[in-house]
């Protein structure tokens with residue numbers, strides 16, 4: 001089963017660091033000014049992990 005990732009939107013500073021890493025999974029909701037997860041349960045795990053590693057506030061995590 002694919003791992004699920006979550007964004008802590010309270011911590012996210014909407015920097016968009018993952019935009020070039022995994023744009024098919026993450027987007028910024030410009031109306032709400034928060035990051036969103038487009039694909040909640042699937043996606044290329046290696047790219048999602050890279051996005052996690054590049055998040056400056058470490059607010060993307062694998063769900064338990």
Ligand code: SF4
Pocket residue numbers: 007011012013014015016017018035054055056057058059060
């Ligand atoms: S890299 Fe982290 S802080 Fe930046 S937009 Fe994505 S989730 Fe938010």
